[in-house]
Amino acid sequence: MHTKLFIPGPTEVREEVLQAQTHPMIGHRSQAFSELFESVTETLRNLLQTRAEVLIFTSSATGVMEGAMRNLVNRRLLSTINGAFSQRWAQIARANGKEVDTIEVAWGKAVKPEMLAEKLQPGKYEAVLLTHNETSTGVMNPIAELAQVVREKSPDTLILVDAVSSLMGAPIDFDGWGLDVVLASTQKCFALPPGLTVTLVSERALKKAETVEHRGYYFDFLLQRRYYQERHQTPATPAISLLYALQYQLQRIQEETLERRYARHREMAEIARAWARKYFALFAEPGYESPTVTTITNTRGISVKDLNQALAQRGFTLSNGYGKLKEKTFRIGHMGDLTPGELRELLAAINDILNLEA
Numbered sequence: 598m599h600t601k602l603f604i605p606g607p608t609e610v611r612e613e614v615l616q617a618q619t620h621p622m623i624g625h626r627s628q629a630f631s632e633l634f635e636s637v638t639e640t641l642r643n644l645l646q647t648r649a650e651v652l653i654f655t656s657s658a659t660g661v662m663e664g665a666m667r668n669l670v671n672r673r674l675l676s677t678i679n680g681a682f683s684q685r686w687a688q689i690a691r692a693n694g695k696e697v698d699t700i701e702v703a704w705g706k707a708v709k710p711e712m713l714a715e716k717l718q719p720g721k722y723e724a725v726l727l728t729h730n731e732t733s734t735g736v737m738n739p740i741a742e743l744a745q746v747v748r749e750k751s752p753d754t755l756i757l758v759d760a761v762s763s764l765m766g767a768p769i770d771f772d773g774w775g776l777d778v779v780l781a782s783t784q785k786c787f788a789l790p791p792g793l794t795v796t797l798v799s800e801r802a803l804k805k806a807e808t809v810e811h812r813g814y815y816f817d818f819l820l821q822r823r824y825y826q827e828r829h830q831t832p833a834t835p836a837i838s839l840l841y842a843l844q845y846q847l848q849r850i851q852e853e854t855l856e857r858r859y860a861r862h863r864e865m866a867e868i869a870r871a872w873a874r875k876y877f878a879l880f881a882e883p884g885y886e887s888p889t890v891t892t893i894t895n896t897r898g899i900s901v902k903d904l905n906q907a908l909a910q911r912g913f914t915l916s917n918g919y920g921k922l923k924e925k926t927f928r929i930g931h932m933g934d935l936t937p938g939e940l941r942e943l944l945a946a947i948n949d950i951l952n953l954e955a
């Protein structure tokens with residue numbers, strides 16, 4: 598039986614999108630490839646309405662997070678942490694030999710502009726690491742306001758944003774907010790299989806990369822850009838089948854329009870929150886709840902593991918709490934191509950299993 602994924606990645610992939618991967622193979626130095634790669638890159642740039650360089654890597658997002666460290670930071674950066682994924686950003690920076698100062702906020706809370714303002718000094722940090730949507734806690738950080746503080750307090754500091762579980766599910770104004778890197782892998786709000794990471798990079802960041810030594814090879818932003826500019830290709834063999842799926846999915850997104858896609862995510866989030874408030878409680882700080890994943894505090898002390906086993910019998914799966922939040926919380930991913938109707942089916946199944954009154 599097909600188990601529908603209400604987990605915050607990988608998300609449910611529609612049958613016709615999966616089918617798009619079965620296009621006959623082509624060479625990655627062929628004209629057909631160049632046309633495919635140019636088409637997806639320019640469609641992304643248009644959809645996201647940005648002047649940013651759009652680089653597409655064959656990797657999950659973690660690879661490009663590491664790449665951003667290698668390309669854009671010589672020594673010191675500031676990392677904001679309010680959950681497991683933002684914590685990993687800091688770990689990645691340290692693993693690449695960077696000096697990392699941190700702002701740490703309790704899990705479930707958002708990072709606030711005044712916290713950044715307190716810590717920033719002109720010229721002290723080459724970059725600030727932000728996480729748009731903390732997938733472990735269901736909290737969305739106020740990126741526009743955070744970026745504004747960085748711009749005011751330390752204009753030369755690059756603003757690097759993990760938007761893995763938000764890009765294509767919630768608005769991001771790369772140019773307007775003055776961001777330098779935004780990255781997202783395809784298995785979350787894009788609703789594609791895992792394997793590609795879409796990366797937006799500012800001109801400013803690319804200029805900085807020119808001054809950084811030992812950027813590495815596979816994730817060298819400048820090399821990737823040069824191959825794109827000269828021939829609409831990539832330095833190494835990319836995941837061609839996934840690029841066909843991305844091309845197809847971008848057509849579907851254009852037909853839906855991003856505006857309606859964002860509205861659909863908001864509607865699903867409202868349904869999930871109303872249900873959570875009625876039967877349990879919300880984990881996220883009020884006002885910062887994520888539009889793509891809802892983290893629910895397990896106030897009834899149910900076994901999340903047993904609930905998921907019972908849901909599997911009915912063709913659904915959700916996520917247990919992340920790391921230390923396991924069994925204390927559980928998460929409903931409502932991102933990608935899922936619909937409010939499908940989410941209501943899941944919630945009805947949970948009510949039935951737990952004998953909750955509708």
Ligand SMILES: *Cc1c(COP(=O)(O)O)cnc(C)c1O
Nearest residue numbers: 657658659682730732761762782
């Ligand atoms: C899923 C996720 C990641 C990890 O991405 P991969 O594609 O698995 O490397 C990083 N950050 C956030 C916010 C995520 O949701």
